[in-house]
Amino acid sequence: MSTIAAFYGSKSILITGATGFLGKVLMEKLFRTSPDLKIIYVLVRPKAGQTLQQRVFQILNSKLFEKVKEICPNVHEKIRPVSADLNQHDFGISKEDMDELLSSTNIVFHCAATVRFDDPLRHAVQLNVTATQQLLSMASQMPKLEAFIHLSTAFSNCNLKHIDEVIYPCSVEPKKIIDSMEWLDDAIIDEITPKLIGDRPNTYTYTKALGEIVVQQEGANMNIAIIRPSIVGATWQEPFPGWVDNLNGPNGLIIAAGKGFLRAIKATPMAIADLIPADTVVNLTLAAGWYTAVHRPKSTLIYHCTSGNLNPCNWLKMGLQVLATFEKVPFEKAFRRPKADFTATSFTTHYWNAVSHRAPAIIYDVYLRLTGRKPRVTKLMNRLLRTISMLEYFINHSWEWSTHNTEMLMSMLSPEDQRMFNFDVRQLNWLEYIENYVVGVKKYLLKEDMAGVPEARQHLKRLRNIHYLFNIALFLIIWRLLIARWQTARNVWFFIVSFCSKFLSYFRASSTLKL
Numbered sequence: 001m002s003t004i005a006a007f008y009g010s011k012s013i014l015i016t017g018a019t020g021f022l023g024k025v026l027m028e029k030l031f032r033t034s035p036d037l038k039i040i041y042v043l044v045r046p047k048a049g050q051t052l053q054q055r056v057f058q059i060l061n062s063k064l065f066e067k068v069k070e071i072c073p074n075v076h077e078k079i080r081p082v083s084a085d086l087n088q089h090d091f092g093i094s095k096e097d098m099d100e101l102l103s104s105t106n107i108v109f110h111c112a113a114t115v116r117f118d119d120p121l122r123h124a125v126q127l128n129v130t131a132t133q134q135l136l137s138m139a140s141q142m143p144k145l146e147a148f149i150h151l152s153t154a155f156s157n158c159n160l161k162h163i164d165e166v167i168y169p170c171s172v173e174p175k176k177i178i179d180s181m182e183w184l185d186d187a188i189i190d191e192i193t194p195k196l197i198g199d200r201p202n203t204y205t206y207t208k209a210l211g212e213i214v215v216q217q218e219g220a221n222m223n224i225a226i227i228r229p230s231i232v233g234a235t236w237q238e239p240f241p242g243w244v245d246n247l248n249g250p251n252g253l254i255i256a257a258g259k260g261f262l263r264a265i266k267a268t269p270m271a272i273a274d275l276i277p278a279d280t281v282v283n284l285t286l287a288a289g290w291y292t293a294v295h296r297p298k299s300t301l302i303y304h305c306t307s308g309n310l311n312p313c314n315w316l317k318m319g320l321q322v323l324a325t326f327e328k329v330p331f332e333k334a335f336r337r338p339k340a341d342f343t344a345t346s347f348t349t350h351y352w353n354a355v356s357h358r359a360p361a362i363i364y365d366v367y368l369r370l371t372g373r374k375p376r377v378t379k380l381m382n383r384l385l386r387t388i389s390m391l392e393y394f395i396n397h398s399w400e401w402s403t404h405n406t407e408m409l410m411s412m413l414s415p416e417d418q419r420m421f422n423f424d425v426r427q428l429n430w431l432e433y434i435e436n437y438v439v440g441v442k443k444y445l446l447k448e449d450m451a452g453v454p455e456a457r458q459h460l461k462r463l464r465n466i467h468y469l470f471n472i473a474l475f476l477i478i479w480r481l482l483i484a485r486w487q488t489a490r491n492v493w494f495f496i497v498s499f500c501s502k503f504l505s506y507f508r509a510s511s512t513l514k515l
Ligand SMILES: CCCCCCCCCCCCCCCCCCCCCCCCCC(=O)SCCNC(=O)CCNC(=O)[C@H](O)C(C)(C)COP(=O)(O)OP(=O)(O)OC[C@H]1O[C@@H](n2cnc3c(N)ncnc32)[C@H](O)[C@@H]1OP(=O)(O)O
Pocket: 115, 116, 117, 118, 153, 154, 155, 230, 231, 232, 247, 248, 249, 250, 251, 252, 253, 254, 256, 257, 265, 316, 318, 319, 320, 322, 323, 340, 341, 342, 380, 383, 384, 386, 387, 390, 391, 394, 395
């Protein structure tokens, strides 16, 4: 019997960010391995015209939860959506709901965050720092609380090369930042943002670092742990390989490359691609929840959920495997044939952006205009290039994360738990994982049927023929222009023509003699 699964049985669990990528995988695993848990409260806001109940039902009815519905048929009764917006004071939770949450909750998993790299500082602070502080204040009033698990990121200290499982100070105290957001106007905040974030690339990593400090300060009297995952990718094994549901991290780039939009990207091929599967993160998170509650470590433990130092894979190997999978399982209706290169300098990146990204987009838009349709590819390409510029930082640097706490936790698990809550990335076969990941992107993000693969292959063949025809036509046009304007080109042309005609007459003569 799994100790961890038994631990979560009969518990009341509060999850923020349950509608997000990791939150869903976390909920799924909890219901699947501990179907006798008491209740999961999820803090959800109404969104896109859907009530919170509709949002939660949509998640429960998705493919991700198919196994759960077999194991825990009354899952709908065990999940309680609570209307909450983390941007509001007290999260806008009603008094009755708040009373129930405070009196019943045993474990808190805080996953909610803004993960956008371009969020204005005010918004990122509100969600990643102030909301964390408020949640801790709520947690401090929970008499039955056993553990509070905070999801941070391995990149919260990406301004350092070597990162230990400790909390690093920031130049300005989070409390001062929170206070200043109340009285500074937006223009001033925008002006001071670059100074505050310093050598971090964006407001996301900066505010996640501030959030960790808040956790350490406000949670001193609680059983707290912080999980720092690196780049979270599709699921590795559970509940099935390749599940993914948003465009964040590599996902959007895999689509862009598979559809033939992304042809070159500035990257350091030998830099470590520190990807970590979503189910690995969730297994570590649940194991840390159990350990924190049962063993009550004296200080806040931080767990690095990374792959680089235990099972490294670089961007080159990953990129090549992504491309190899496109050969086997192409995406439908590609714009161009998938083929991408890593560029090394800003000059070559600009060159390939002009030649391989912008020019084909403009040509295609001209074609759309000429055929009476609305041009859209240039706009799409510009957004893609902007996105890439924001992600580039992470594919051109390498970090070393120590994993002592994570390895210690692994050693504390029983063999049964090591199997059921496996977070040992040494067992991960990258080539197999990446192939399943790309297939998962095709199936679950693009919603493409595998039955359409032969037609997708045919489409790629047509694109190849168009490509050859286009190149031949381009060559002939350039050659014709050169001949018209340049004597040397004319001489070369006459030389080639006379050489070919001599060769042909020799060939004809020798075959007549043989007859
Ligand atoms: C020689 C061989 C060579 C082989 C070569 C082979 C190459 C071949 C294969 C290549 C694959 C292998 C290499 C992989 C490299 C991976 C690097 C990953 C680094 C990640 C590090 C993460 C570290 C931190 C981890 C964490 O700790 S946290 C999680 C990370 N957080 C994020 O990843 C949020 C990022 N995103 C945003 O910050 C916002 O998205 C924002 C970007 C501001 C836009 O924002 P905006 O334009 O305002 O609006 P959106 O609505 O968001 O999007 C607007 C439009 O862009 C689209 N779009 C959104 N996203 C993405 C995306 N990714 N990629 C593409 N498109 C995207 C969206 O579809 C919409 O398209 P449309 O609707 O126009 O058609």
